Amino acid sequence: MPPLREPPWGGTAPALTRLREDGAMTAIISVPELAGDITAGSAPVLLDVRYKPGDPPGLPAYRKGHLPGAVYIDLESELAGPRAHGTGRxxxxxxxVFGAAMRRAGVSAGRPVVVYDAGGMGGGWAAARCWWMLRWAGHPDVRVLDGGxxxxxxxxxQGAGPGTGESGGGALPLSTETPEPAEGDFRPSPGGLPMLDADEAAALARRGVLLDARAAERxxxxxxxxxxxxxxxxxxxSAPTTENVTDAxxxxxxxxxxxxxxxxxxxxETEVGVYCGSGVSAAHEVLALAIxxxxxxxxxxxxSEWTADGSRPVATGAERG
Known part of the structure; x- marks a missing residue:
């Protein structure tokens, strides 16, 4: 896998605090910030990635109302490939396929992207999968809408109108219009974020920290x-993704x-890896770690990939094993 980048700070507490603030600013965006950008005429490319396991695609819900200018992205067909023998879900x-979907949505290398989802995904799981894929594929400016x-x-x-900053303002009403953005120019160049295969995950669990983002009982x-x-x-x-977010x-x-x-x-300064059931909620954990x-x-x-091979070891109980 690509090496994790060297920490760019000197190890002092103030520098670490700045890094955390920078991580948040480059990974998530608040509703007032986004609403302010839209009303100021500097809207990013907006991607709506509604998804809930076991439910139909989110397109019908998208058509009933979405952020103004947002384009729907289907997780199952555009952010994931067909499941085959030995793969995860x-x-x-x-x-x-991914590159074509992003260009269809208007994604270009030189324009910021904001991704969001809705309901039932622990505060942005599906959006985080899209965030991770775009960053992995080389896009330099992608953020998740905090709270979706x-x-x-x-x-x-709240009825306060468009926001202009962190301290106030509501958001714009939802739209039912399906936008037709100009074709984007984004060409994926994989390797922007590190990833693991099964053997690398097993090794990392022993030499570093491998976080399991699923529910603790799983x-x-x-x-x-x-x-x-x-x-x-x-x-x-065990590091359940649900503990990354507030009650809101x-x-x-x-x-x-x-x-x-x-x-x-x-x-x-630790070598860290993350997995979940199928690589969706784990992307949310990677996002939280980036923040x-x-x-x-x-x-x-x-x-789901690990257990597709019956020869791989399995641990149970509360201990790491």
Whole structure:
């Protein structure tokens, strides 16, 4: 895998705080910030990635109302490829399929992108998958809307009009118009973020910190609603994605996230990897780590790929194994 970049700070607390702030600014955007950009005429490319496991595609919900100018992206067909023997449930799509989907949505290398989703995904899981893929594919400026569609609608309900900054303002009403953006020029160049295969994940669990982003009961092997075997990769640490967000569905502060991950053994100088069930919620954990100033590699195949090979070891219980 590509090496994790060297920490660009000198190790002092003020520099680390700045890094955490920078990580948040380059990974997420608030509703007031985005609304202000749109009303100021500097709107980014907006991607709507609604998705919920087991539900139909989010296109009908998108058509009922979405952020003004947002283009719908289908996770199953545009952010994942067909499942095959030995793969996880959401393998990476062919790079040409992903690139074509992004260009159709108007994504260009020189224009910022903001991604959001809605409901039932732990505060941005599907959006984080799109964020991770674009960053992995070389786009330099991608952020997730903090709190997603629910945060946008909550701001709209305040009736304060478009926001102009962190301190105030609502959001714009949802739109039912389907935009037809000009073709973008984005050409994927994979390698912008590190990723792991099964063997690399197993090795990292022993020499660094491999975080398991699934619910704790799935990690312990008490339940497994989706995959044929319950448990976790030996050596992995339980780190449920749901603990990255507040009750309102927005990300916890950079320092709160950093404290959470440091308590799990994952600091800015640690080699960190993340997996989940199929590489979706784990992308959210990578995003949370980025907000905290910590680089992490994603095991895209995750538990669904790990258990597709019956020869791979499985640990159960609360210990790493």
């Amino acid at each position: 959401h393998p990476l799509p062919p790079i040409e 569609l629910e945060a946008w609608q909550a701001a709209t309900a 990690y312990r092997g008490e339940v497994e609603p989706l995959d044929p075997v319950a448990g976790h990769i030996p050596g992995a640490v 569905g927005t990300f916890r502060s950079p320092d709160a996230l950093a404290g959470r991950f440091e308590a799990l053994g994952a600091g800015p 905290a100033g910590i680089d992490a590699a994603l095991y895209v195949g995750s538990w």
